[in-house]
Amino acid sequence: MLIPCPHCGPRDVAEFTYGGDATKERPNPDSATAEDWCDYVFHRDNPRGRHVEYWHHGQGCRLWLKVARDTVTHKIEGAEVVGPWAAAAPKQGRDVA
Amino acid sequence: MSGYRLSSGGQIDRARPLSFAFDGKRYQGYAGDTLASALLANGVDLFGRSFKYHRPRGLFSAGVEEPNALVTLRSGARAEPNTRATVVELYDGLEASSQNRWPSLAFDVMAMNQLAGPLFSAGFYYKTFMGPTRKAWMLYEYFIRKAAGLGAGTLLPDPDRYEEMNAFCDVLVVGAGPAGLMAATAAASSGARVILADEQSALGGNLRGSASAQENLAGLAALDNVTLLARTTVYGYYDDNTLGAVERVADHVAAPAEGQPRERHWTIRAKQVVLATGAIERPIIFGDNDKPGVMLADAGRLYVERHGVAPGRRVAVFANNDGAYRSVAALTTAGVAVSAIVDARREIGAEAQAIAAASGAELLLGQVVTRALGGQRLSGIEVAAFDPVQGARDGAQRQISADCLLVSGGWTPTIHLASQAGGPARWDDSLTAFLPGEASQPWRAAGACQGTLDSAACFAEGAQAGAEAARACGLSPNPVSLPGAKTEPLADVPLPVWDARPPHGKGKAFVDLQHDVTASDISLAHREGFRSVEHLKRYTTLGMATDQGKTSNVTGLALMARERKLSIPEVGTTRFRPPYTPVSLGALAGQARGSHFRPTRRTAMHDWHVENGAEMQAAGLWLRPRIYAQGSETVEQAYSREARQVRASVGMVDVSTLGKIDVQGLDAAEFLNRVYSNGFLKLPEGKARYGLMLREDGFLWDDGTTWRLSETQFLMTTTTANAAPVLSQLEFLLAAVWPELKVAVTSVTEQWAGMAVSGPKSREVLASVLDDLDMSNEALPFMGVRKGHLNGLPVLVARLSFSGELAYEVYCGAHHGEAVWSRILEAGKPFGMIPYGVEALGTLRIEKGHVAGPELDGRTTAEDLGLAGMTSRKKHYIGSSMLKREGLTDPARLKLVGFVSADGGKIRAGAHLVAANDTSSPPRSLGHITSTTYSPALEKYIALGLLEDGPERVGEKLVATYPLKNIDVDVEVVSSHFFDPEGSRMHV
Numbered sequence A: 001m002l003i004p005c006p007h008c009g010p011r012d013v014a015e016f017t018y019g020g021d022a023t024k025e026r027p028n029p030d031s032a033t034a035e036d037w038c039d040y041v042f043h044r045d046n047p048r049g050r051h052v053e054y055w056h057h058g059q060g061c062r063l064w065l066k067v068a069r070d071t072v073t074h075k076i077e078g079a080e081v082v083g084p085w086a087a088a089a090p091k092q093g094r095d096v097a
Numbered sequence B: 001m002s003g004y005r006l007s008s009g010g011q012i013d014r015a016r017p018l019s020f021a022f023d024g025k026r027y028q029g030y031a032g033d034t035l036a037s038a039l040l041a042n043g044v045d046l047f048g049r050s051f052k053y054h055r056p057r058g059l060f061s062a063g064v065e066e067p068n069a070l071v072t073l074r075s076g077a078r079a080e081p082n083t084r085a086t087v088v089e090l091y092d093g094l095e096a097s098s099q100n101r102w103p104s105l106a107f108d109v110m111a112m113n114q115l116a117g118p119l120f121s122a123g124f125y126y127k128t129f130m131g132p133t134r135k136a137w138m139l140y141e142y143f144i145r146k147a148a149g150l151g152a153g154t155l156l157p158d159p160d161r162y163e164e165m166n167a168f169c170d171v172l173v174v175g176a177g178p179a180g181l182m183a184a185t186a187a188a189s190s191g192a193r194v195i196l197a198d199e200q201s202a203l204g205g206n207l208r209g210s211a212s213a214q215e216n217l218a219g220l221a222a223l224d225n226v227t228l229l230a231r232t233t234v235y236g237y238y239d240d241n242t243l244g245a246v247e248r249v250a251d252h253v254a255a256p257a258e259g260q261p262r263e264r265h266w267t268i269r270a271k272q273v274v275l276a277t278g279a280i281e282r283p284i285i286f287g288d289n290d291k292p293g294v295m296l297a298d299a300g301r302l303y304v305e306r307h308g309v310a311p312g313r314r315v316a317v318f319a320n321n322d323g324a325y326r327s328v329a330a331l332t333t334a335g336v337a338v339s340a341i342v343d344a345r346r347e348i349g350a351e352a353q354a355i356a357a358a359s360g361a362e363l364l365l366g367q368v369v370t371r372a373l374g375g376q377r378l379s380g381i382e383v384a385a386f387d388p389v390q391g392a393r394d395g396a397q398r399q400i401s402a403d404c405l406l407v408s409g410g411w412t413p414t415i416h417l418a419s420q421a422g423g424p425a426r427w428d429d430s431l432t433a434f435l436p437g438e439a440s441q442p443w444r445a446a447g448a449c450q451g452t453l454d455s456a457a458c459f460a461e462g463a464q465a466g467a468e469a470a471r472a473c474g475l476s477p478n479p480v481s482l483p484g485a486k487t488e489p490l491a492d493v494p495l496p497v498w499d500a501r502p503p504h505g506k507g508k509a510f511v512d513l514q515h516d517v518t519a520s521d522i523s524l525a526h527r528e529g530f531r532s533v534e535h536l537k538r539y540t541t542l543g544m545a546t547d548q549g550k551t552s553n554v555t556g557l558a559l560m561a562r563e564r565k566l567s568i569p570e571v572g573t574t575r576f577r578p579p580y581t582p583v584s585l586g587a588l589a590g591q592a593r594g595s596h597f598r599p600t601r602r603t604a605m606h607d608w609h610v611e612n613g614a615e616m617q618a619a620g621l622w623l624r625p626r627i628y629a630q631g632s633e634t635v636e637q638a639y640s641r642e643a644r645q646v647r648a649s650v651g652m653v654d655v656s657t658l659g660k661i662d663v664q665g666l667d668a669a670e671f672l673n674r675v676y677s678n679g680f681l682k683l684p685e686g687k688a689r690y691g692l693m694l695r696e697d698g699f700l701w702d703d704g705t706t707w708r709l710s711e712t713q714f715l716m717t718t719t720t721a722n723a724a725p726v727l728s729q730l731e732f733l734l735a736a737v738w739p740e741l742k743v744a745v746t747s748v749t750e751q752w753a754g755m756a757v758s759g760p761k762s763r764e765v766l767a768s769v770l771d772d773l774d775m776s777n778e779a780l781p782f783m784g785v786r787k788g789h790l791n792g793l794p795v796l797v798a799r800l801s802f803s804g805e806l807a808y809e810v811y812c813g814a815h816h817g818e819a820v821w822s823r824i825l826e827a828g829k830p831f832g833m834i835p836y837g838v839e840a841l842g843t844l845r846i847e848k849g850h851v852a853g854p855e856l857d858g859r860t861t862a863e864d865l866g867l868a869g870m871t872s873r874k875k876h877y878i879g880s881s882m883l884k885r886e887g888l889t890d891p892a893r894l895k896l897v898g899f900v901s902a903d904g905g906k907i908r909a910g911a912h913l914v915a916a917n918d919t920s921s922p923p924r925s926l927g928h929i930t931s932t933t934y935s936p937a938l939e940k941y942i943a944l945g946l947l948e949d950g951p952e953r954v955g956e957k958l959v960a961t962y963p964l965k966n967i968d969v970d971v972e973v974v975s976s977h978f979f980d981p982e983g984s985r986m987h988v
């Protein structure tokens, strides 16, 4: 599998570490309930088809990416850099979010 | 079968005779032979015994699809079981032996399994050994596994080397037959980088050895943009047009030459792929169709044309299509007599008729072979009239004498790679075959693998596919001239005949020869309700042998369709999985074996440690000194001496392997305050603090000291094991959770060498070597961090203690590591300073009750380890919310305490703690031991452990039991702070 890193270009999946479901947002600790935390830490959907995932380019630029990937075909629809460096590297493919 | 060598013909070199042995008997063959062709030429017809029934088996094919002739090649460390004799290239001195027979191939005791036939029918294992009779399996498994099986592998280490290669190309062409050759030629004309790979020993496929193919290949070989790979099987098609291939560099010689790998694994990333993988002939089922002498028709042709070997002296042919007539023509040309041609069709074309007439064979149209006759080898066939609707008729059988029967049931396109990278296979009714489905990756198929069997059409289709592939890469191919092939008048469209047995036919009719699955097994599975193709496959094991059913899949589906009264496409097919043919584990492992399995990390002082007698041990990827043994010291004696000397005077240990992360930015302190469970906002410059890190789920994760070097710069240390995961987590938090924080983190583990100088004399030693640091308690207090110089080299000195003694950590640039280390040791000489290893490091920390990896096992909380005071209640931090869960605050949780051996026995890590008076079996576990050592300070064996109501049990006597080794040690529960609980020694 090749992941189109916005910073480095298409790279082999072996350079990346899977970072899990990227649709989960960390709860606000000021207002979150125990259920919110339980959902964030433990509950994961296992979608068949499009899924938005975190991938860490640990053996490349070390940026965290959000990648929209089809879990059946492994086709990658798009990839973008997460965080304050996102603006520095153009999104790849279609919008992820 | 009475095969024999023809006096002329074939692509063998009669001037180069080769000597080889099969089952210890010596034979002679020629360069250009396979093991199969050479044995056939010597009249050998018995190659192996079948999987379940131990029936005698001979050659069935001339290629990778071979289900019968599996042999063990070579001996000793290079013994390789289950190699197909049909693809083993002959070399001088080759040794092979037959498999799955005892005591000999000709007389096999296990052939009695045949008498127990019904026992081994479909689902035998399930029926016999599940449910109430399951215990019987335990009893009989050994004997059954011994009776049914393949060759045995060697337990010796592989003496050969395997290489890995990564390749990138515009167009990968798989298969170098007529279509593949033209595809590569057309693609290469555009300047595209082309790889042409073929599993056979020479490129060309059916054109091998022809003048036109030689010329074509020579032209391709001369091009810089073309790589030709013979003996290279593309076995798997993976995501993003990545294909796996194995090149057998030295499998065709006795042993690889000096420096040569045995095999080379290729990972090929191609922009476009052309699949020209050809087709495999399929048989027709009849009674005792596994008899040695029954062979695929095209294999008969290949033995004659390629190897100059006649497959028999009285050859009969059984066909339902014109393909077999190509074999008849080849045999006739070579002077091999064909006695009879049995064709299920009532009418055949003029060309086929002419070939039959020229051969002088008796032509029996509208008839089929219903049974093979003979004992250990074929002696004749039974023939009966055939009706396309009713099938073969009972009775009125005619017998024909034959020692070889060439069978052709049509062609099965080799769609394995296409299936791995595409949608469901398409059924073609006229070819009665599955063709490649829709491509889900950029490939196109050409030639026989997509059902085109005529040579001229294969050339044209290949050229077109190659040109299209080049254009898809944005290149412009030139027109190529196609070799002048006359359009074949023979039609390979078969009459659908799958099972030629009459209603009451005799003999076992095999569908899957390698797994001994018969037509009646399929009927039985159907009667028992296994209707889905996936269920049938697993229940009968059809197509699940190492040949993956290359010659049996479609026939199996046809028989299923007959049972279910459906069409074959309605029954469906299973998806092919990699590998196409077996791949050796050596090729997959490549160089990643032994110490090369993973990288080795060495600290800057590694060479010094080794030169000074350190026994090195692995800590993750790192090598660390375990002990520096003197004379004949045991490990325990060595670390006791080292630890004693640290407490008595001074010692030094290499701590370079700790993870070191540089944390910088305006919000660095705020960031650390959110990451650690204890406070970091108010840590002043020039001070270090011990920090705890939790996981989001509230459990303890990592610990270490973090040093504030300036307002905006911190040096974080982590445990050796968590260096990489902690950095990834920090990067994640800064990217995904708190992008507003102005902080950057980077690993500096490799940049710093670190050493801990510990012991009451450590201050004096360092004061004498540091150029510019005031080492007094006032100038450098406990937890203080200072920048200074040693012999002019910049260093960081932090007053930290893991040992409980007055101690300092000295960090310097990794390139200065050994110089700084040596200089400090030299300065320590007057004090008897010693280097110490990780064993003594552990002893010192256990004596102090400090937790480490064995206690931070992912299941403990800060409170469990007596560190509740370090979890702030005044702020949010990673893990703070989940830490409040009931399960994590349950007072019944195991708590950290210390143990001393009450009977002088050595306590084992992992031992369970049980009450001394608990006589139940097994006794109830109250907890377990995590870390153990001999304590030179206490002169006792001591341990840390996790115990129910731990602190309340101090003073109690328990037993640390280790039932695996039957070791019980009486222990007393004590505080985990064994030594100097007030910490007075480090605050001097």
Ligand SMILES: [Zn+2]
Binding pocket: A005, A006, A007, A008, A009, A057, A060, A061, A062, A063
């Ligand atoms: Zn990258």
